[in-house]
Amino acid sequence: MRARIDRYQPSEIEPRWQARWDELGLHRADLADTTRPKFYLLTMYAYPSGDLHIGHWYITTPTDAIARFHRMHAENVFMPIGFDAFGLPAENAAIKNRVNPRTWTMKSIDKMRVQLRSMGASFDWSAEVITCEPDYYRWNQWLFLEFLKAGLAYRKKSAVDWCPNDGTLAREQVEGTDRHCWRCGAKVEKRELDQWYLRVTRYADELLDFNGLGWPDPIRIMQTNWIGRSEGAEVTFTTAPSAHHAGGEPLGVFTTRPDTLFGATFMVLAPEHPLLGALTAPERKAEVEAYLTQAAARTEIDRLAADREKTGVALGADAINPVNQARIPIFVADYVLGSYGTGAIMAVPAHDERDFDFATRFGLPIIKVVMPSDGDPDAALTSAFVEHSADEVLVNSGPFSGRPAADAFGEIVAWLEQHDAGKPTVTYRLRDWGFSRQRFWGTPIPVIHCERCGIVPVPAADLPVLLPENVDYAGSGVNPLTRDLAFLNVTCPSCGGPAQRESDTMDTFMDSSWYWFRYLSPHKDDGPIDPAMVARWTPVDQYTGGAEHAVMHLLYAREVTKMMRDIGLVEQGEPFLRLFNQGQILGADGERMSKSRGNVQDPDDLVARYGADTIRLFLMFMGPWDQGGSWSPTGIGGVHRFLNRVWTLALDPQGLEGGDPDSGKLPAGEDRAAAERSIRMAAHRTLRAVTEEYTGFRFNTMVAHLMELANTLFRYRGSEVANGPAWDEAIRLLLLMLAPATPHVADELWNRLRAEAGLPESTIHRESWPAVDDTATAAELREVPIQVNGKVRDRITVPAGIDQAELERLVLARDRVREVLGGRTPDRVIHAGGRLVNLVVRES
RNA sequence: GCCGAAGUGGCGGAAUGGCAGACGCGGCGGACUUAAAAUCCGCUGUCCGCAAGGGCGUUCGAGUUCGAAUCUCGACUUCGGCACCA
Structure with missing residues (x-):
């Protein structure tokens, strides 16, 4: 008998090797080393929710295998890790327990560090970044001030979901079809607030360009659709005079189908449209206002749902079509969004599904203006005609009748330009980034509101604007910064008079939009990044992370990189050369893993x-x-x-x-x-x-x-x-x-x-x-399956280098083949590159 | 609803125009053992058949092809995202 071997005991082996690798400094990248090719491997940093669940392992451990595989190819691999430490869960925990979210977050991080190490993941911990630390978020503030200086940040009024007890609510905090607050149950309202925006739409076209990026097609398609570039025209209608309204104001609509302009039979304004009040006839006011309240309670997803029955209210006012002076009624309807185009559309029910539904519901005229060249211009439509084929012509379109639809687009736009009634326009679905959050646990937006000077940026020397340590949540979700007088009351840096700090904080997506630059110099205290390191190590060679980030995080990261480029901080405008999105690990019940569902695998x-x-x-x-x-x-x-x-x-x-x-x-x-x-x-x-x-x-x-x-x-x-x-x-x-x-x-x-x-x-x-x-690896013999009419009936073993004619001869000579053929001669013999032979015979 | 993805044995999955079910789980049988566990070996889509072999079979319905899990069209179901979860 042989001597007994030791049994495989991971609990003994694993900590020992982890300690040994630490001693050897195996995972520390030498960022200054230029003798080996660099490989910057980034995995999405972790949100410190307190427990690492199996999903973290699913993201991390294959990424670690990639790192180790590349190290074995003599590459200088940099694989850092950090914590995405600002955000709502910490705040919610803090509200519940009335503690500083920092305490909760840091405890979570300590636990997660131990767990991450237990995976044997070869992270370079010396580069760790924690976004809720002042030495990280001060650079969010610094970047924001630079963006402000460059005109990339601006202020605008916009609506948030508002609970009277808990303040602004996130989408996931609004529950039920009656839209109540998840914490207190109160009915959720909309409230208009002054908020900061980042001008990311400036990059819309550039963001559509994925040249040179090894990103998966589905992600590129999703981002492309998210950006939603549409070429069309802005057409200026004019308001018609009426009993209550002088008229004559320009009223612009955006359309992707200027060729259908003669088919416009009504106009629709979004509930958010600024001219609504002025245009509404006194006798319609009550109805319109009731409709606006109703519309405000709907989510955008709901408003845009194509299968929902269209709703709307006539304003009692008309608009005049610039091409034919036709008077068409104006409606307000929530299927038009204030944030897209001009917030108003010309409705062409004959050639748009939504307009068709609306016209049918409200008994509005439907005028056909595009049809196949052999069509009947007077035949009634049973649904909107939206085809785009080569042989369509315009009808019922005045001087443009008979023109091919493809040409009419340009011709009508040219006519509009000549008559100062419109111009070609490109519109995007992409909106500027709403950057303000009425939250405590985020980066304070570093501006001061002074009655005399207006908005004054905090001087760079005064950064960071620190979050206070003693926070009073008062058991509600209202941002405690709004009650913290020591934080709020400051002297204006410009005039020295009394002033107030901004109490809003930044969207936490800001944190994750540049963190990979900071990994390269996590402790640098005279700037956000080290330009030499950034030039050498970025773009990131490979990014890995969950597919749920396909659009938002991955688009914000691209946008911020371009903004950083435009303020002269970095050279490239793309952050990640190659991207791989993993799927998500769901609980055993098929639902997303979460503590509240009780389906978390520890x-x-x-x-x-x-x-x-x-x-x-x-x-x-x-x-x-x-x-x-x-x-x-x-x-x-x-x-x-x-x-x-x-x-x-x-x-x-x-x-x-x-x-x-x-x-x-x-x-x-x-x-x-x-x-x-x-x-x-x-x-x-x-x-x-x-x-x-x-x-x-x-x-x-x-x-x-x-x-x-x-x-x-x-x-x-x-x-x-x-x-x-x-x-x-x-x-x-x-x-x-x-x-x-x-x-x-x-x-x-x-x-x-x-x-x-x-x-x-x-x-x-x-x-x-x-x-x-x-x-x-070379084999001498090869087995080739033999099919008759696509069904495997025999197989033959032949020398690897055999030629087709010889193979065919051997195949046809086989007893089994002759039996199956039953005297028939194959009509065709298919050789699938030597992998298979298919004998095709006519079925008798 | 819109955008993206996926649907294959009892289960996770493999095969992305050429042998459906690699690999693994589970199950069945065997070896070892006083026994059990562990370990090792074999079988395992389904139906008919003693067998040889054959029929059926990749969510459903059409199509393209000598040949389709794979390509096209249409449905259904599930998952991800939809701008304040990260």
Whole structure:
């Protein structure tokens, strides 16, 4: 009997190796080193919610494998981590317990640091950034003041959801169709507030350009649609005189279909339109106001829902169409948004679904102005005609009747320009960034309101504007800064008179919109970034993070980078060269993991039971990384078993333990040399596949390939080739391939084998990624499936280099093929690049 | 509703125009054991058949193709985002 080997005990191995890697400084990037190619690997930093759940592991551990894979390619890898530490959850916890959110946040961070380390993730902790620390958020303030100076920030009135007890509410804090406050249940109102905006629409066109970026198509499409560029025209209608109104005011509408201008039969203003009051006839006032109240209670999603029945109210006023002087009635309806275009539309029911619905509902005329060239201009429409094909012509359009629709667009716009009644315009769905939050737990916006001087920026020398330490939440969500007189009352930096600080804080998306620059010089105290480091290390080479950030965070990050470029701070306008969005891990119930749902999987328990390596590998093995899925621990045992099998292969190649009846023998038909060739072929084919899978982030199939290799090696365990040169090479490759994914057990086995060979300790994570030996992977024979009419009926084994004619001859000579053909001759023979032969015969 | 994605055995999934179900879980059987656990080996889509073999089968319905899980069109279901959750 053999000597007993140690059992695989992750709880002993993992902390030991984590400490060893720390001692070696393995994960510290040398930012000044220019001798190796740099690789800036960024994963979305964590929100310190208090507990790391399995979703954090799902994001982090494959990213760590990427880092380690790149280090094995002699790259200088920088993989920092930090905490996105401002935000509502801390504030909510603070309100509940009436404590400073800082206390709650810092406690969470301390816990999460320990958990993150337990993953064995190779973060460079020396670069850690915590956004709620003054040495980070002072630079938010600094950047804001620079944006202000550059005209990129401005103030505008806009509406927020407002609870009389809790102040401004986030969308998720408004509940139910009756729209009540989640905390106190009060009815939610809209309130107009002066707020800060960042002029990100300036970058709309530039943001549409993804040239040179390796971003997934779906994300690019979503961002493109979010930006929503529409080419069209602004058309100036005029208000008609009426009993209550002098008329004659210009009233601009935006349309993407100026070619349908003659079909406009009414006009619709958004409930937010500034001219509403002036245009409404006295007898309609009550009805219109009631409608506005109703509209204010609706969400934008609800307002835009195409299947909702259209609502609206006539104002009792008309507008005059510049092309034909037609008087059309003006309505207010909530399917038009104040924030888009001019907040007013000309309604062409014949050629727009929404206008068609509205016209049908309100009995308004529908005039057809575009139709196929062979159409009937008088036939009634049963739905809006919105086709865009080459052979359409205008009808009922005065001098433009008969013109091809494609040309009419330009011709009518030209006519409008000549008559000073309109111009070509591009409109975007993208809006400027509403930047103000009526919250405590964020970066104070560094401006002072002075009665005499107006808005005065806080002088750079006075930054940071610190959040007070003693906060009184009074049990409500109203920003305690608004009650903190010591914070609010200041002297005006400009005139020295009494003045008040702004109590609003910044959207926390600001924090996450430049943090990767700060990682490069986290402690720099005379500027937000280190230009030399930024020039050398950015853009980020690879960014990884959840797909739920597809639009917002990833767009804000691009916008802020461009703003930083425009104030001369950085050179490039794009932050992330390559992007990979993982799917989300949902709870076992298929819902998003959250404490309130009680479906959070705590990884600490799993680590205690299986070790970090097993969990890392299991998360990679679960399925494609971009797909996520419901959490289920089913199958984790299989991955753990695999690591145990690797352990056994490495330390006990000769073992006869276990009841394998074939143990000790070579597989049938193989001699020693054939067995060694088989082992080498398996190992090098696996290496080739695994290298490709790591490169393409296909971790699930990467793991499957490694499992297959282990299964192959088990067939030879205990035989005369076990522990031979081919075997030893295969084990060595197996460990190197595992090193990025399961770093602890790979290093442990690597070093146990080194010790057996009398070599000193040397971490596997400083080894180079091995090269494939092409001579080992080439096969002499190949199996080719034979189909008859697309169904596999036989298979044939042929020499690898066989030519088509010879293959066809062998195929047709097969008994089985002749039997299936039953005397028929194939009409066609398809050779699918040597992978398959398909014999096509006519069915009798 | 709009934008994006996904739907394949009992389960997670593989195959992205060429052998459907790799790999793993679960299940069944065997070896080892006084026994159990652990470990090792084998079988495992479904129906018909003693077998050889055959039929059916990738959410549903049409289509393109010698050949479709994969491409096209139309539905259904689920997930992500929709601008104050991060």
